Amino acid sequence: MDSPPSANRLSHDVSARDLPLNEAMRTEVLEAIAEKMSAYAFPEVAEKIQADIRDRVTAGGYQDVKSGFQLAETLTAQLQTLSQDLHLKVHFSPAILPYLEPQQEIPPEELARQHRQGQLRNFDFNRVERLRGNVGYLELFSFEPPEFAGNVAAAAMQFLSNTHALIIDLRHNRGGSASMVALLTSYLLPAYPPVHLTDLHWPQEERTQQSWTLPHVVGDRYLNKPVYILISPETFSAAEEFAYNLKHLNRAVIVGETTAGGANPGTGFRLHDHFWMFIPTGRAISIATGENWDGSGVLPSFKVPSELALKTAQLLAIRKLLRDDEEGTALTPLENSLKRELEESLTLVEDDLNRMQQDLVSEMSKIR
Numbered sequence: 001m002d003s004p005p006s007a008n009r010l011s012h013d014v015s016a017r018d019l020p021l022n023e024a025m026r027t028e029v030l031e032a033i034a035e036k037m038s039a040y041a042f043p044e045v046a047e048k049i050q051a052d053i054r055d056r057v058t059a060g061g062y063q064d065v066k067s068g069f070q071l072a073e074t075l076t077a078q079l080q081t082l083s084q085d086l087h088l089k090v091h092f093s094p095a096i097l098p099y100l101e102p103q104q105e106i107p108p109e110e111l112a113r114q115h116r117q118g119q120l121r122n123f124d125f126n127r128v129e130r131l132r133g134n135v136g137y138l139e140l141f142s143f144e145p146p147e148f149a150g151n152v153a154a155a156a157m158q159f160l161s162n163t164h165a166l167i168i169d170l171r172h173n174r175g176g177s178a179s180m181v182a183l184l185t186s187y188l189l190p191a192y193p194p195v196h197l198t199d200l201h202w203p204q205e206e207r208t209q210q211s212w213t214l215p216h217v218v219g220d221r222y223l224n225k226p227v228y229i230l231i232s233p234e235t236f237s238a239a240e241e242f243a244y245n246l247k248h249l250n251r252a253v254i255v256g257e258t259t260a261g262g263a264n265p266g267t268g269f270r271l272h273d274h275f276w277m278f279i280p281t282g283r284a285i286s287i288a289t290g291e292n293w294d295g296s297g298v299l300p301s302f303k304v305p306s307e308l309a310l311k312t313a314q315l316l317a318i319r320k321l322l323r324d325d326e327e328g329t330a331l332t333p334l335e336n337s338l339k340r341e342l343e344e345s346l347t348l349v350e351d352d353l354n355r356m357q358q359d360l361v362s363e364m365s366k367i368r
Contacts, residue, residue: 017094019068019274026071030057032271033075033090039281041203041264045083052082068092068274084295086262087237090277097270115148123149124176127169128156132345133318134338136163137310143176143238146183153180154218157187161220164338165317169230171256171306175237178211178265185242186214187222188251197245200265201283209282224331226320227252228313231298232306235259241284244298248288253316254301256309263294307360311353318346 034053040046056062065071072092079088106114118124124141131137138156146153160166182197189195192215200209229243229252240259246252264280271277284292304312322342324330334342 019092019094021066021068021071023063025272026062026065027057029071029075029090029272029275030062032269032275033079033277036269036271036277036279039204039269039279040088041201041266041280041283042083042085043203045085049079049082052078068094072275085264085280086260087264087266087278087280090271090275093274093276096273097276099270118144118148123152124173125149125152125156128159130163131167131314132348133314133321133342134162134164135314135317136160136166137169138166139169140173140239142173143178143180143184143242145177146179149180150183150218153183153187157184157217157222158219161222163225164321165226165228166222167228167230167310167313167317168252169310170235170239170243171230171232171309172234173236173239174234175239175262178238178241181238181242181245182211183214183217185245186217188227188246189213189249190221190223191215195249196287198241198287199285201285202281203283204281226317228317229254230306230309230313231256231259231300232309233257233260233297235298237262240293240298241286244293245286245288247298247301248286253313254298255313255316256300256302256304256306258299258303259293259297261293261295261297263292305360308353308356311349311356315346315349315353318342318349322346 030053034050037046037050037053040049062071062074065074069092072090075090076088079090080086121141123144125138126141127137127139129137136159138160178198178200185195185197191213194215195213196210197213198211200211201207202209227246229246231239231243231254235243235256236259240261240263243252243254243259247254263284265282265284266278266280268276268278284294286292302312302316321330321334322339325334325339
């Protein structure tokens with residue numbers, strides 16, 4: 001069967017932006033990877049990868065890899081298989097890459113460009129709203145640095161401050177700034193005593209960077225109210241840190257599916273005019289557990305398909321608010337109007353969740 005016109009156009013666009021490779025280019029990229037892997041935070045794994053790459057070069061490997069995108073994908077798959085580290089990744093760029101050394105200060109014009117791009121996405125604060133039952137909802141697609149997104153974070157948390165429970169949706173969040181993780185975590189914990197969240201160890205520099213909650217945030221903190229965090233296999237890196245720490249601090253209930261499992265920070269290295277790679281050069285350690293989530297991911301408290309996570313969390317929140325009121329364990333009794341709304345919402349959300357479960361089972365039954 002012929003491909004649809006849109007598929008043909010997409011294939012043509014990718015081909016036009018790709019780069020045909022020759023043996024010299026492949027060898028240059030491979031040798032650069034072997035060299036740059038010396039910066040990897042895990043020396044024994046780095047040595048294994050370096051030996052594997054050099055053996056393949058000697059044996060004339062990768063002869064069937066003819067394009068830039070294909071080489072990046074192939075190398076990424078092999079590196080991640082050898083290391084079990086999803087942060088380790090090779091990237092291809094159709095445009096020539098600039099010469100930027102790791103840790104080099106970013107030029108002001110590049111910072112301005114990044115800030116403008118972040119503004120166009122509202123710094124990935126995608127949705128903030130009040131759900132049925134006065135349950136707050138925040139959908140966050142990444143953790144932009146506080147110097148860019150701090151005001152947006154404060155506005156979002158102020159909007160949510162009058163809700164009785166909070167759902168933070170990280171199902172499509174691929175990570176970002178550890179400083180924003182600390183800032184948003186600070187809104188969910190008391191000002192005192194400060195909480196030591198994470199240590200980042202940088203072996204090559206013999207340096208440890210500590211992450212703590214902040215003594216001051218703009219606006220109200222979200223305290224003594226239930227918090228639910230939604231996760232999925234797409235949840236990665238800094239988003240996992242946020243969920244992992246709050247789970248083990250017993251501040252949030254985690255709902256959804258096990259996350260991707262990428263814990264360790266790093267930096268980008270230029271390999272060639274058209275190739276660069278990300279290498280974890282540090283190790284993240286959660287102070288709450290003395291470990292991290294690398295490889296294993298963050299495990300949910302309530303394991304449900306990610307498609308059902310939001311309704312499940314909303315149902316959990318409504319049931320808890322009604323139960324705490326009935327048992328007299330709530331800080332303040334529910335007002336009659338909110339109690340009626342919660343009781344009505346309970347039935348509606350249960351019906352919605354049952355229907356979604358049936359739809360999901362129906363769709364799964366179609367898979368052969």
